[in-house]
Amino acid sequence: MPKGKTLKASTRKSAIPKPTARVVTMAMYDYHIAEDTGKHGLVGIFDTFWSKQFPTRVAFYLYVKSTGTPGRHSAQIELKDKTSGKHLIEPLTYEFSLPDKPVAYIDLVSQMSLDLAGPGVLEWQVYVDGKLSEAYPFQVVKVD
């Protein structure tokens, strides 16, 4: 390299598009059935936590379906209190590959245990490849 010249990093973008993915479904439910055929059973789907008393601990399953372009992807699932912004669980992190098919989905299943301090509005936030893909708010309600 001639003296006095510096080597600059290329600013040209790669011709190969970066794999992208997104979340298309998130469900909370009581019990999971994994069938030999690869099908899933989601028993007792709900969208609200009901409890007569607080604090309370709840156990449930979380099902997240994603789709996208072929290649490696990462997902991170967070749960926040919408009012305080406080994180309620350690983030769940996954890595997955989507095959080179016309349509490809990946199903992530997590068994959860969660301490609920009181009624309020919580929100699942799912980040895929570092970007917020979807947010799913839900209520925690006290019943008599």
Next chain:
Amino acid sequence: MLDKPQVNVFVLCDRVVRDQRGKPSLLGVFNLLNFPAFPVTFSFFLFAQITAPPGDYRIAVHLASDEAFPQKLFEGTLTIPKESDGADIAPNVTMPFDHPGLFEFRLYINDAPVLTRPFQVRQVA
């Protein structure tokens, strides 16, 4: 909680059953369909859980393919009661498939498209 409808769950499955309180369970959730021969007619359930402010919503689900105009699979009204912030639909649909291919489910709420879901039908030996 939300100012507009949001579809939390949209899946295809073999069966939807409900307990005495109406809580749904989805059995045999699948992502694609494999058939050994065509044409074939297949019956399955569409399940959509929707979060929205209380009220009545017109829901429609269409199936589109490259080779045909979108056809309406389901049309109905979803009522979200005051004491809740969500509800679901679970129509049982029976579909003829003349050939393998790529299809797309399209969900409309009050005539506005809110979700598309690509779907593959394959021929397997």
